[in-house]
Amino acid sequence: MDMRSPVVKVEAEIAPYLMLRGVADAFFDKLEAKSAESITLDFRNVHSISRSFAHQYLLRKEASRKQIIEINVEKNVAKMLELVKSQIANNTRRITFSGRTARVIVV
Amino acid sequence: MQPQPDQMSHYLEFCRYRERGLFANMIDLTGCQFIYPTTLLPLLAITEKNHWELLINKKTSMGGYLGHMLSPGSLKFVGKSYVPPIRLPTSQEDFTRVLEALRQLGPKSVLAGKNWNAYGYVIAELVDNIYDHSEFKNAFVMAQRYGRSGIVELCFLDDGITIPGRLAKSGVVFAKSSHYKAILKAIKGFSTKPETGRGYGLSTNVEMFRDNGGEVLVISGSGAIYVDKGAVIPYRLSTMRELQGTLISLRVKDSAKHLNVYDYLDATIKVSFRGE
Numbered sequence: 001m002d003m004r005s006p007v008v009k010v011e012a013e014i015a016p017y018l019m020l021r022g023v024a025d026a027f028f029d030k031l032e033a034k035s036a037e038s039i040t041l042d043f044r045n046v047h048s049i050s051r052s053f054a055h056q057y058l059l060r061k062e063a064s065r066k067q068i069i070e071i072n073v074e075k076n077v078a079k080m081l082e083l084v085k086s087q088i089a090n091n092t093r094r095i096t097f098s099g100r101t102a103r104v105i106v107v
Numbered sequence: 108m109q110p111q112p113d114q115m116s117h118y119l120e121f122c123r124y125r126e127r128g129l130f131a132n133m134i135d136l137t138g139c140q141f142i143y144p145t146t147l148l149p150l151l152a153i154t155e156k157n158h159w160e161l162l163i164n165k166k167t168s169m170g171g172y173l174g175h176m177l178s179p180g181s182l183k184f185v186g187k188s189y190v191p192p193i194r195l196p197t198s199q200e201d202f203t204r205v206l207e208a209l210r211q212l213g214p215k216s217v218l219a220g221k222n223w224n225a226y227g228y229v230i231a232e233l234v235d236n237i238y239d240h241s242e243f244k245n246a247f248v249m250a251q252r253y254g255r256s257g258i259v260e261l262c263f264l265d266d267g268i269t270i271p272g273r274l275a276k277s278g279v280v281f282a283k284s285s286h287y288k289a290i291l292k293a294i295k296g297f298s299t300k301p302e303t304g305r306g307y308g309l310s311t312n313v314e315m316f317r318d319n320g321g322e323v324l325v326i327s328g329s330g331a332i333y334v335d336k337g338a339v340i341p342y343r344l345s346t347m348r349e350l351q352g353t354l355i356s357l358r359v360k361d362s363a364k365h366l367n368v369y370d371y372l373d374a375t376i377k378v379s380f381r382g383e
Contacts, residue, residue, distance in 0.1 A: 017207065020202065022200075
């Protein structure tokens with residue numbers, strides 16, 4: 001661990017279950033306000049992350065000039081971050097929604 | 108002819124109450140035997156908005172249920188099978204705290220344990236849509252598990268600019284008679300936001316519920332779309348049945364609570380993650 005990089009405990013700052021884009025934004029606003037060029041985010045006890053939070057988190061991380069280091073990331077949280085990172089990078093989405101569309105009903 | 112889906116019947120029941128309320132300046136539920144979230148949530152919202160009186164008979168089991176559900180201390184009921192109507196706070200962080208409190212309500216809570224990865228995830232994603240797109244003044248979410256039938260119903264309501272309204276702001280305009288097309292476009296993953304990787308919230312959850320035997324009804328403006336495994340039914344709502352906002356109602360058998368959300372985010376990555 002880089003000793004010059006302050007450690008932020010994500011669970012204490014936000015919650016053990018991460019959700020909502022606005023929460024990700026507010027969290028990153030606080031990180032950006034710190035003077036350190038590198039920040040370590042400790043994800044211990046963070047048990048899940050919604051896709052929208054992960055997406056906003058990754059967008060902000062990409063746009064930030066700070067180095068963001070993640071530690072103690074649980075498997076499912078890491079998986080979601082990887083998944084969304086891949087979707088952003090590839091700019092693709094799987095269009096699977098299909099269904100026989102009935103005639104319009106007027107009510 | 109296909110029978111009318113229950114959720115649409117429940118929405119039309121709300122419309123009937125609303126019509127009577129316009130004349131009587133109140134909503135009378137004293138004779139009501141049973142009420143689903145799809146009826147109750149918009150009723151609560153319109154009653155509050157118009158300062159109508161809501162009449163309930165607390166001596167009946169339905170009245171008792173409503174009394175508990177609507178009491179100021181309803182969030183303190185440990186182990187209950189519902190998430191009472193929660194008004195979305197202005198601050199998204201405050202909503203996170205409310206949901207966390209509900210998650211800790213007890214093992215029987217709709218959001219407890221493994222249920223979180225199914226229902227908690229859905230609530231988080233669809234509430235995020237409300238904050239991100241709707242420009243709401245008032246918005247609510249509630250959930251109910253029915254022990255006998257094993258059905259869980261989640262309901263979301265906002266009084267914002269509607270899905271067609273949001274698309275129109277981005278230059279994609281649908282006439283009132285085609286509002287259902289706007290909703291279908293959103294369900295299929297169309298996003299008005301410019302960043303890559305958008306458009307997953309509604310589409311993923313509709314697909315996830317549908318593929319697990321669930322049903323979804325989305326009502327917005329003058330249109331509605333109902334989805335289940337068998338079909339997609341579009342609706343054109345007459346003037347008296349329009350909704351100034353968006354209502355999303357999802358139902359699924361509780362046995363589906365081990366839904367794996369990752370299966371619906373990317374088919375090329377097979378994930379066996381089951382959460383906590």
